[in-house]
Amino acid sequence: MTSDEVSSAVSGNGDGRVRLQVDELQVLRAPARGRSGIDVLDEVSFHVQPGQVLGLVGESGSGKTTMALALLGHVRRGLVIGGGKILVDGQDILSMTKRDLQRLRGRRVAYVPQDPSSALNPTLKIGTQLREVLASYEGDQQARDERLREMLVEVGLSTVPGILEKYPHQLSGGQQQRVGLAMAFACRPQLIVLDEPTTGLDVTTQRRVLETIRDLCRTYQVAAVYISHDLAVVAEIADHVAVMYAGRLAEVGPAREVFDTPAHPYSRGLLRAVPSLDRSHVLTGLAGHPPRPGSRPPGCFFQPRCEFALPACEEGQPPLVQVSDSGHSARCIRAVEVAGLSQPAGAAAARPASAEAEAALLEVRALSATYGPATVLHELTLSVPDRQCVAVVGMSGSGKTTLARCLVGLHPTWSGDVSFAGKPLARGIRRRSDEQLRRIQYVSQNPYMSLNPRRTVGQIVEQPLAHFERLSASGRQERVVEALTSAALRESFVDLYPDQLSGGERQRVAIARALVVRPDLMVCDEITSALDVSVQAAIIELLRGLQAERGLSLIFITHNLPLVRSIADQVVVMNGGRICETGTVGQVLQNPKDSYTAQLLADVPKLTTPVGEA
């Protein structure tokens, strides 16, 4: 260890020495044919001290992955570094030679990728991929082997037999991510950049991985930049937070302060959209969507969507305004005022349902489903009361999607009794009556795959209508517009094609298509999982509104527990094809009877209490 590292370790955090300093970083789309470059990132400045974690928060399009890669001096094809400095322990990596940069990576600055299944080379053994990082580690072969063993213990892979001889596809997602962590921490780097490393992991694995990261950072006094779109996860692990919007830093400061008293209207808006496990509150989305590079408005980028906007906001980029002494600042001319406002907690949501059971719209008894020779669902029993929302919660592999497909008729190999509105429901689509088909509708997860790219929105929404009901062309047009309006889309959307819409808008079109035939039950299969949190909030509120207005019943499938609190009346927890627990949302989330449920609830990251604090 160098003397600097010794002194940092001895004096703990904040001895004044900064590990990472980013100054006015700018990344551009490469200029071509006379056009000047379009900025993807600009005026980004922050610093991180040894042993501390900076959480970088942003939604899609904010430029966070570009930021992550830039910290290693890397840009993707078509982008160039426009200006600024990135200083690691005083050395500017942007002005290094290629050779020096290569030596820096993996050793002094390391990267943990978002998707370990594609970041690990499928044709190389794990051992090879780990050892090659250690190739430049000091010491002889023995020292390296020793370090390798140490690493495996540190990340919790030492109990997996023969792991070094395995190929990546033979490991689970959690194990692959741990390999990624091991590769990053191997040479005891000074800076680690983690790009959404827990996306795609289930809640329990995620918690374990976060704990590992936290421990390793503390032990080795590594400065870490943790990038995520998940505010709760960032709250759990970060000491400081930087919020990014449209390629610029909107706000930066100590995590606790930013989450409790956000100073930028965007951060405020984001926090109001995050669902909470403890209370059911109205989730408020942000109208509009972030501007893409090249179409950013003059002045403050957030101003078109901002509720605090003033005419002055259009006159050029707002400066970074300091809000408190602890380094909390925001890029807004009204920052201090916004920070002074009370907690952006949403109003408590009124649940339309009463505690008494309504007549059941859908009754499921002893449903078992098979997939080939294997049984994937075992004797499930649940019911959906009329006009209520039942959330089906489970991690990946729990069988919740199969359940949805069985109920909708896409998966005909099941046995058991299912009755809808008192009448039995046939197994597959072909055997169901038109009436039944019309009254149960389905919205799926991926907004990019659920709409036919060759048809207009109007044609897409009209399709079920044309199939089920006989109406004149103008009658159909009326209903289409009615459906679009219910999904909060303007009539002018009728002539647009799906690739002209954002993810949230596409999902609304999918919802409109489901609504146009006036169903009684809508099965929503993880419909917001692929959306940003602010867009998710808007969709959830839309669904609640529809429930109240039309008496729509919902089956809402998700892996996101806090979301359940905001939308559902009843909840069903699934694990391994079985139901662990059912009950009202209040009962299950407050007093879970099943140990699996309790474990899940404990592992969910919360915006309020971070890991590591007592």
Next chain:
Amino acid sequence: MASNAALAVLQTAGRGRARRREWATVLSRAVRTPRGATGLSIVGVVVLIAAIGPAVAPYSSTEFVTAPFANPSAAFWLGGDTLGRDVLSRTLDGGWELLLMAAAATLLGVVAGAICGVSAAYFGGRWDTLIMRIVDIVLAFPQLVFALLLVSVLGPKIWLIILAVGISHAPQVARVTRAAALDVCERDFVRAAQILGMPARQVLRKEVLPNLTSVLMVELGLRLTYSILVIAGLSFLGFGLQPPAASWGLMINENRIGLVANPWGVLAPVLLIAALTIGMNTLTDAIARASLGVGRQADDALLAGISAAGAAQ
């Protein structure tokens, strides 16, 4: 919510109805690139020659008008061929049958192959296995040999050649369209249509097929090039149109002997066939790139089809 829609409308104003026919859009985009323009012009020239040729040929293509392998002269611009016929006239006459046969064989092969491939992908299960096994069997010999086999017994009849070449295209087309259709059928909007209880034929026609336009266009181009190669090859070997008919492949073979004396008997048809196939290939490449759209790597789009077909076994 209103501003949401408003922003979207503002950003996309004017792009609403621009996309009625995908094939037309892709084609026009393709020919605007240098590759596409080059390919199209070359093909255009050759097709023109083949089509108008017979009408403007100075002499009959079967009359003996000069000495065998006579040198080019003012009366006979490309000289004489192996039997003393005018090379220029024979060249002008010799293309249209090749083109028509190639077009017919390609159409047959692509339609048959696409029907098999798409239905295999959509219905899956046993039908899929059956079709793919048949595909593997038919692919168990080279196209040329298959055609030769049939010709050997039934004689070099035009309908037979078209049928043989067409059938030998079908498996490859089936593979490629199956791979592409599998991708489309997995998407949720197809499921959404199925959930309504729509009959298969309607789903295929309205949801699946329109998304396969680009793949089909590229395959048409590739198969057409290949048809021309095989049919010209057959005619070169003497199993196409029989003498004294003029056909480019046949001419090359006939005039080989006198290559040193008058190369034009060989060079003229060689250059035309080469130009046709190179032009066709270049144009198809341009179409493949144009159909990929924004954001994906355009390199070697043609091969994407092949590797997809191979991987989808």
Next chain:
Amino acid sequence: MTDVTAPAEVVRAERPRKAHPFRDVLIKRLGFGVLTLFIVSILVFVATQILPGNAASAVLQNTATPARLHALELQMHLNRPAVAQYWSWLIGLLHGKLGTSLVSGASVTSLIGGRIVNTAVLMLLAGVIGTVIGVALGMLAAARRDSWLDHGLSVVALAVTALPEFVVAMALVVVFAALLWHILPAVSVFPPGASPWSSPSLLVLPVATLVIVIVPYTFRMMRAAMIDALESDYVEMARLKGMSRWRVLAVHALPNAIAPTIQVIGLNFLYLAGGVVVVEYVFNYPGLGQALVNAVSDRDIPVIQFIVLLLAAFYVAVNIATDLISLAATPRRRLPRS
């Protein structure tokens, strides 16, 4: 720390593990290969002896007199029912009795034997040389993507790939043998019984033709596969780990480009089986292709049958080999998840 692994929707633990994908693939493919050959033999038989109605008259055509017709019919066993004919033919084949040529009267074996070697030499030389050149150029172009070298090679490849073999053959003959230079022979006539190696200059043009035809395709595939690998997430990760440029190319990218390339190499050999026909014809090379063309002109049915079956067997063998090697190069398929 134990890891909570989330099982996939399909509960994999409940299905028996396939422990030997290699063996399974081999058995499946072999079985299917034999079936294919069987069906092909039926098709060949039907095409050559049943379809034409009276095969004998198809063979003799204008030279048919009632006596000769009758003699030929007897020779071809045409008086027996179709299935019986097929069966005796098949048994005969399997016993090595390949019949006698209807043209020369000699046994098919004696006619074909030497030619198999000649054609094999031609295909092997062309296959190996073409593959090596194609792969090397493809890697080079991928490593120097978008350079003038890359663009130049790609354009040339696009053009050459479109040319029929006989055009390439003629072009080579024009340049090297007939018109521009006279350094190589325009036809490859061997003394009977001599091995192809006895006069290598006779091999040059035929091999060169075949090489020129297969290189562009191999080049484009290798280039595409390398570029795919170089653009992948795992190569980006390797760069971010500080691996040297050379290591990234050779250790990380290359092994992933091999599997699709093997497919192409297989396709090359398959193509050669057909391409060889035209090339041998042009250069008068005494191989199977020339024999086939002659047999088709003469309607020498036993010879046609045998050569076509041989080709089909070759196809099946190449397909199986390609599948197995591909499997070996892809750990993801070779070793199932535990």
